[in-house]
Amino acid sequence: MDYDDCMLQLNDKVLLDKLYGFAYKRCNSAGEAEDLCSDILVSVLSTLRKNPEITHFHGLLWTIAHRVYADFCEKRKKHTLIQPDELTDCLHVSDNNVDTFLETEEDRRLVQSILREISFLAKIYRDVMVFYYLDRLPVSAIAKKLCISETAVKQRLFSARNTVKEEVLKMDKQYTLKPVDIAFIGTGNPVGNDPRSKAERVLSKNVVYLCKKEALSAKEISEKLGVPMPFIEDELDIQLKGENGTYGLLRKLENGKYIANAILLDLxxxxxxxxxxxxxxxxxxxxxxxxxxxxxxxxxxxxxxxxxxxxxxxxxxxxxxxxxxxxxxxxxxxxxxxxxxxxxxxxxxxxxxxxxxxxxxxxxxxxxxxxxxxxxxxxxxxxxxxxxxxxxxxxxxxxxxxxxxxxxxxxxxxxxxxxxxxxxxxxxxxxxxxxxxxxxxxxxxxxxxxxxxxxxxxxxxxxxxxxxxxxxxxxxxxxxxxxxxxxxxxxxxxxxxxxxxxxxxxxxxxxxxxxxxxxxxxxxxxxxxxxxxxxxxxxxxxxxxxxx
Structure with a gap:
């Protein structure tokens, strides 16, 4: 599937409804969910630009969504440290500029259409939540008010997480990941400096373990694990930066290959x-x-x-x-x-x-x-x-x-x-x-x-x-x-x-x-x-x- 095909898939209303449902379930407000969707969209566009051939777009989308949500949680955690009188200026501010990743007028038209749909969904989801939890309206009454089906109301209330999981599982079946676990032990002050917080997934641990003593390129890691390059490139970027941006579990060598940045021992x-x-x-x-x-x-x-x-x-x-x-x-x-x-x-x-x-x-x-x-x-x-x-x-x-x-x-x-x-x-x-x-x-x-x-x-x-x-x-x-x-x-x-x-x-x-x-x-x-x-x-x- 090429870039244009992926962009058309991304503009699918059913898919966007699922994506916004994923975001809304995890956020405190509709505005915050819009920001999260925007961040996911930017990350998807960036990946598509770097990797024009995608074999499983839906798997890619939901994997990126989970990763971006993890980063979103980190940002939200930092906002809790801001004084209350400073808080208003910090909410609903996106760090990403979608236009940076758009090259043609058609791209811009498609993305504007996507963002309009997300804004529309934000209002729908917000109204459903208010009508149901505050106004105490039954599902049937909410459906009539919003001119949508009762099934749609229920979907928006419970955000159908199983659909998201099914898409990721489809992708997982292609993996040849080894069930290697890594127990990390640290010394010093871990607060804000702990790279293991970025290596909790099976893929993360497999990538790091592969580079235990041997330097490998992204392509070599992709081939050894049977994981598509876009996922490996994203994972390598995460493991290079770690939590504080400078100390990750991998380091990049001058020849472009990657090797472990921490001692890894077999039992x-x-x-x-x-x-x-x-x-x-x-x-x-x-x-x-x-x-x-x-x-x-x-x-x-x-x-x-x-x-x-x-x-x-x-x-x-x-x-x-x-x-x-x-x-x-x-x-x-x-x-x-x-x-x-x-x-x-x-x-x-x-x-x-x-x-x-x-x-x-x-x-x-x-x-x-x-x-x-x-x-x-x-x-x-x-x-x-x-x-x-x-x-x-x-x-x-x-x-x-x-x-x-x-x-x-x-x-x-x-x-x-x-x-x-x-x-x-x-x-x-x-x-x-x-x-x-x-x-x-x-x-x-x-x-x-x-x-x-x-x-x-x-x-x-x-x-x-x-x-x-x-x-x-x-x-x-x-x-x-x-x-x-x-x-x-x-x-x-x-x-x-x-x-x-x-x-x-x-x-x-x-x-x-x-x-x-x-x-x-x-x-x-x-x-x-x-x-x-x-x-x-x-x-x-x-x-x-x-x-x-």
């Missing part, structure tokens, strides 16, 4: 590194146990702002740092001994991916730690100029919050902050009591008679560094252990990390050590060194740091 390559760490697990854990026993009194005498009396509970907030300290010591040996002349990559956020095939199971027992902080120079929060909260999460603990979470809009965290020093339950309103009950349920607070106090660890900002140094200096013990581990890891890095990504070699050490935190936690729970959480969502691993 056996990851497990080889994990085994290097696991050989020393028992010795490492026994060292932790001895340190806790020898420093029990020092730990309990720390000036907490919340009542703490169990070292096994406190250790939940220190255990990640201890394991990461081992990983850091290993990286230091790698740098000083094996990669002296290699400058490591520096960016806000960096990923490593583990490819998992259908017959494989990824079980890394992952534990992570996310932290959030009140904005610098922002509003005072419950009498504190600065508040930082972190939470450990993983196999035994559910995540309370993620990076980017807003402390000042979280009522459970706010009432926890207010409870520092004690908060009289009788002084709370009914709404506040409900928040307090939820904070007790999730482990933030505890009740002592008629008073609420934090159950989580709360400390002053001035004593933060002292808290994380509660256990004695591990350097001599860790250094010997790190030397041995680094020697073995170096051989694996040479084998599994591509030369063009060698600056990211520390990510292999980090990924290899991830399961070790899980193994250490399991061992320490079994030995009574760590408390056993009573619930998945609990106080263990949550630290709040405040400053007056």
């Amino acid at each position: 056996d390559e990851l497990e080889a590194g994990t085994k290097v760490y696991k050989k020393h697990l028992v010795a490492f854990c026994q060292g932790i146990k001895q340190a806790v026993e020898e420093n029990r009194n020092q730990i309990l005498s720390f000036p907490f702002l919340s009542r703490q009396k169990d070292p096994a509970f406190l250790l939940w907030s220190l255990i990640s740092g201890i394991v990461w300290e081992l990983d850091g010591a290993v990286k230091e040996v790698l740098k000083s001994k094996y990669f002296k002349d290699t400058e490591t990559i520096r960016r806000d956020f960096t990923l490593i991916g583990i490819a998992v095939k259908p017959e494989e199971t990824l079980n890394i027992g992952f534990y992570g730690c996310d932290g959030i902080k009140s904005p610098i120079g922002g509003q005072n929060i419950c009498g504190y100029s600065s508040v930082f909260v972190s939470n450990v999460y993983g196999a035994k603990l559910e995540k309370h919050f993620s990076c980017g979470h807003n402390i000042s809009s979280d009522p459970l965290l706010l009432i926890t902050i207010r409870s520092i020093g004690g908060l009289d339950i009788n002084s709370l309103s009914q709404q506040e009591k409900e928040y307090a009950a939820k904070a007790v349920e999730c482990g933030y607070l505890q009740v002592d008679r008629e008073t609420l106090t934090p159950k989580i660890i709360v400390i002053e900002e001035a004593s933060k560094n002292d808290f994380y140094r509660l256990l004695p200096d591990y350097s001599p013990f860790l250094k010997d252990l790190a030397e041995t581990i680094a020697e073995d890891l170096y051989q694996l890095i040479k084998q599994y990390v591509p030369k063009h990504l060698i600056q990211e070699y520390p990510m292999y050490s980090m990924a290899s050590s991830i399961r070790i935190l899980y193994e250490v936690i399991e061992y320490c729970i079994a030995e009574g060194i760590l408390t056993t959480p009573t619930n998945q969502l609990n106080a263990e691993g949550v630290v709040m740091v405040v400053k007056k």
Whole structure:
């Protein structure tokens, strides 16, 4: 099907009705749906210009529609950050100029016809929604008012999503995509910098995995996957830019080919590194146990702002740092001994991916730690100029919050902050009591008679560094252990990390050590060194740091 045929298909009223229905179902207003349709139209025209021969126009249209909608959601999310008095100027503004992609008068005539039809549909859809949900008119009355059939009213109310899915499924049958999943692990600040948000589809993961170690052209990728070139070109563009426009999962070489921009490991390559760490697990854990026993009194005498009396509970907030300290010591040996002349990559956020095939199971027992902080120079929060909260999460603990979470809009965290020093339950309103009950349920607070106090660890900002140094200096013990581990890891890095990504070699050490935190936690729970959480969502691993 050539360009002209596609343009005629695009001007079909039934198709435009489906397209507008797709948009309206996902938007807050008719005007917003018009903007989304316009963005989809621009993307379709751009693709048609680049690829004049299209084998399945409907499949192309709906695939583009879904992709553009994903981008549209990102734009809409950014608009929520705009101040209310600025909002009016930002709504219903299209970033795209349709005329840019039109070359002939006939093109312009067709597109104007399409846009007129979309505007007409916008009014119809808007009227249907108002008549049905606000005026409470039955379907038959709406049909009479708008001079359309009752079936058309129902279609506009429910926007027939199945039709869209059928078109995409037709296209999917031509694919030879492999069911490769990629689990991504990152380090740094993911907010606004996370390229994995653009690689959630099967096609995305297949394209990235194909370029794991071998540079390929768009044509080669298209042939290997059996996917038409227009889809591959769009996908490559997405994976080059990522979320922030500069850090994607692919990079383009000078010869025009594409190669992975993040280390991708097969499962056996990851497990080889994990085994290097696991050989020393028992010795490492026994060292932790001895340190806790020898420093029990020092730990309990720390000036907490919340009542703490169990070292096994406190250790939940220190255990990640201890394991990461081992990983850091290993990286230091790698740098000083094996990669002296290699400058490591520096960016806000960096990923490593583990490819998992259908017959494989990824079980890394992952534990992570996310932290959030009140904005610098922002509003005072419950009498504190600065508040930082972190939470450990993983196999035994559910995540309370993620990076980017807003402390000042979280009522459970706010009432926890207010409870520092004690908060009289009788002084709370009914709404506040409900928040307090939820904070007790999730482990933030505890009740002592008629008073609420934090159950989580709360400390002053001035004593933060002292808290994380509660256990004695591990350097001599860790250094010997790190030397041995680094020697073995170096051989694996040479084998599994591509030369063009060698600056990211520390990510292999980090990924290899991830399961070790899980193994250490399991061992320490079994030995009574760590408390056993009573619930998945609990106080263990949550630290709040405040400053007056």
